[in-house]
Amino acid sequence: MYKAKRRLGLVFFPAFDWAISPTHPEREERLLYTQDQVFEEGILDIEGIREYRPRLASTGDVERVHICVPDVQSRTTESHLIAAGGAIVAAEAVLKGEVDKAFAIIRPPGHHSFRIVHGARGFCNINMEAIMLEYIRRHYGPKRIAIVDTDCHHGDGSQDIYWHDKDTLYISLHQDGRTLFPGTGFLNEFGGPNAFGYTLNLPLPPDTGEEGFLYALEHFILPVLAEFKPDLVINSAGQDNHYTDPITNMRFSAQGYARLNDRLQPDIAVLEGGYSIEGALPYVNAGIILALAGLDYSRVREPDYTPEKVAQSPRVSEYIARLCDESYQAWQQRDTLREEYIRGKKEISRRRRIFYDTEGLMETQQETTRVCHDCGGVTWIDSRTDQGRHILAIFIPRDACPRCQEEGHALFESSHTIDYPDGVFLQDRLEDKLFKK
Known part of the structure; x- marks a missing residue:
């Protein structure tokens, strides 16, 4: 056979x-x-x-x-x-x-x-x-x-x-x-x-x-x-x-x-x-x-x-x-390139426009990441769409150090839905949980 x-x-x-x-x-x-x-x-x-x-x-x-x-x-x-x-x-x-x-x-x-x-x-x-x-x-x-x-x-x-x-x-x-x-x-x-x-x-x-x-x-x-x-x-x-x-x-x-x-x-x-x-x-x-x-x-x-x-x-x-x-x-x-990129910076931000071609929708993201030598760093994204949705998404990485995890939860607790009418989300991969308010 x-x-x-x-x-x-x-x-x-x-x-x-x-x-x-x-x-x-x-x-x-x-x-x-x-x-x-x-x-x-x-x-x-x-x-x-x-x-x-x-x-x-x-x-x-x-x-x-x-x-x-x-x-x-x-x-x-x-x-x-x-x-x-x-x-x-x-x-x-x-x-x-x-x-x-x-x-x-x-x-x-x-x-x-x-x-x-x-x-x-x-x-x-x-x-x-x-x-x-x-x-x-x-x-x-x-x-x-x-x-x-x-x-x-x-x-x-x-x-x-x-x-x-x-x-x-x-x-x-x-x-x-x-x-x-x-x-x-x-x-x-x-x-x-x-x-x-x-x-x-x-x-x-x-x-x-x-x-x-x-x-x-x-x-x-x-x-x-x-x-x-x-x-x-x-x-x-x-x-x-x-x-x-x-x-x-x-x-x-x-x-x-x-x-x-x-x-x-x-x-x-x-x-x-x-x-x-x-x-x-x-x-x-x-x-x-x-x-x-x-x-x-x-x-x-x-x-x-x-x-x-x-x-x-x-x-x-x-x-x-x-x-x-x-x-x-x-x-x-x-x-070497990374050291040049992060030198003197505590946070790094980027702004992006993401087109959903199947939906005909445009999303604008303002993303900020904490520079960290111990883990992937806590990241947060202010996300808006041209159809009116507005959220804050916070990401704690799988390998998060104690400080980044603490900062992620503190940002979640201090953020209010009056500013983000479609929700504040926290994805904590260390705890394997998604929180929303």
């Missing part, structure tokens, strides 16, 4: 009852064609590959990561909670030692969901990987975790959630934000004052081909991971870099995705975007599954594949080589 070299767990959740519209590219067929391919190829009959059923994530699982306004029930459906629960099931299978790797092939996606959630943006309401990661840490102890986000769109939500967390290395490989939603993900987005250097972005030019993605993996991502030494590697597995994707401009193939996962060897992969429903996703997912299981993927090919469709110009190759070199140098100098 055909046997996997590495035991692999699969979780499927097509979310039959959730869609933005019947013809929207983010719809259930994204997964159904993959399921058909997996069944037809007999992949689930291979010894060592097993399917797991998803379960519901709890409200507490969501509140550990997000402040949903006004609450979780208003910002999620049952499908969102099952998708998040599916990611948790995949992680538990690995951490319990039942499998070596796991792939959560789920929807809706989540990597555009920020800490504060006023609605849907980039097809995302809540962040599946972050909910999974914080569940792991709550139930399996502290871990150094690396997220490698290979979605064509910058994972601005995942970046936001881990901006102040040096135990989570976030690396995003995406199409340049000057040419694609959400318009972020540049080299100077390097992390918050207490985790400076632990957010890394590679904004690739349009028409990047197979060569460029794999060059970035070998010359930037893998060397950084070797130095960071994570306990777990998570692939935020967007598949919209494919040469047939209708909303992006890249040139990756199913074979390329398989090779990337073969070299990266993530412990857990979680599906994100990818909207070439028939032309790409069944082949890409099959390639990833075989690569994770340690099986031969050399025959995985799209029906219309030609080498010309994944080729890139010498100019693009030169640009990517310079980009990787500059990014790697910055990573190696992160401690």
Whole structure:
């Protein structure tokens, strides 16, 4: 009998009852064609590959990561909670030692969901990987975790959630934000004052081909991971870099995705975007599954594949080589750069405008973080939307020192709802509680 070299767990959740519209590219067929391919190829009959059923994530699982306004029930459906629960099931299978790797092939996606959630943006309401990661840490102890986000769109939500967390290395490989939603993900987005250097972005030019993605993996991502030494590697597995994707401009193939996962060897992969429903996703997912299981993927090919469709110009190759070199140098100098960034400062603030494209809503955030040498630092955000909502959100990090925890609670107690009519929230990750008044 055909046997996997590495035991692999699969979780499927097509979310039959959730869609933005019947013809929207983010719809259930994204997964159904993959399921058909997996069944037809007999992949689930291979010894060592097993399917797991998803379960519901709890409200507490969501509140550990997000402040949903006004609450979780208003910002999620049952499908969102099952998708998040599916990611948790995949992680538990690995951490319990039942499998070596796991792939959560789920929807809706989540990597555009920020800490504060006023609605849907980039097809995302809540962040599946972050909910999974914080569940792991709550139930399996502290871990150094690396997220490698290979979605064509910058994972601005995942970046936001881990901006102040040096135990989570976030690396995003995406199409340049000057040419694609959400318009972020540049080299100077390097992390918050207490985790400076632990957010890394590679904004690739349009028409990047197979060569460029794999060059970035070998010359930037893998060397950084070797130095960071994570306990777990998570692939935020967007598949919209494919040469047939209708909303992006890249040139990756199913074979390329398989090779990337073969070299990266993530412990857990979680599906994100990818909207070439028939032309790409069944082949890409099959390639990833075989690569994770340690099986031969050399025959995985799209029906219309030609080498010309994944080729890139010498100019693009030169640009990517310079980009990787500059990014790697910055990573190696992160401690020096952090000292320059925080010198003489007790607090660091930033002001942002966040567009919810799915909702047609604009949020303005004024964020302030206490500079701290002992933890991620207490952070507070004054958040307003152009639809009239106004909240204060306070975040005490998972590794909070006594002073930052005390300051967070003092700020919560001294803030009044007369100033923030839609609520004052305190997310205390140390106590694993969300407070609201």
